[in-house]
Amino acid sequence: MSRIPGLEPPYAPEIQRQFDRIMHGAPPLRLFVVIAGNARAWEKFRAGSLLDGGPLSLREREVVIDRTCALANCEYEWGVHVKIFADAAGLTEAQIRATALDGADAPCWSESEQALITVVDALHARATLSEAEFKALSAHYNEAKIFEIVLLCGFYRTVSYLANGLDLPLEENAARFPVAA
Structure with missing residues (x-):
């Protein structure tokens, strides 16, 4: 309840x-x-919903959402997104696991995805980006995508606050956080 x-x-x-x-x-x-x-x-x-056909690919969007929710320890929303979108986004089991357990340098990510995850991590930790982080992101993503990435991080941090703060019970069929080996 x-x-x-x-x-x-x-x-x-x-x-x-x-x-x-x-x-x-x-x-x-x-x-x-x-x-x-x-x-x-x-x-x-x-x-504030950002699940429309915005400038990011489904895969890019889901990497941002899954990583943001995992960093905020929001198993509720992470699990819903993994269950509903991971297959369509082409995320492998290793990548799903990495959104919750590994760093941006995990070998399962492409160079552009590593830049993306680095930015999600930075925004979560510091609420800002260094010049190097922004430059690395800009090498792979245009301005419209960068706005969307930052908006997604903020929106799903808010969703995480709601789900965690209200102690929402996990959805029955949603994914669960992986356990570290």
Whole structure:
């Protein structure tokens, strides 16, 4: 049970339409049900969504999200994204594992993905980028992608705060953090 209870079905028609649009007819995630219980929070949350067809590839987007959630120790959101998007994003088991356990220099990542993960790590640790980190990122990603990367890091840090702070129970079918060997 979450620290703040969510909406109970049947949902108001507009909320149900919103859930259906986001979830493509599948039952809504606990995160959505809990946030939707507060109209202002739900409106702001939906306005900040970055799961549309933005400038990043699905793979790039998911590397950023998975790494951000793992660094924030948010198994809830990390597990949802791994379950729903990892296969479509072409992430291998080693890469999924590396988002939670390894550094940016893990051999499973390309040079551009290493720059991406380095930036996620820096933003998480310091909320800024060094000139060298920005230069390495700029060598692989244009301005539109850089904005998206920074926005994703911030948005999913917020999602992690919500899921962790409200103590959301893990989704039944979501992935679980890997255990270090």
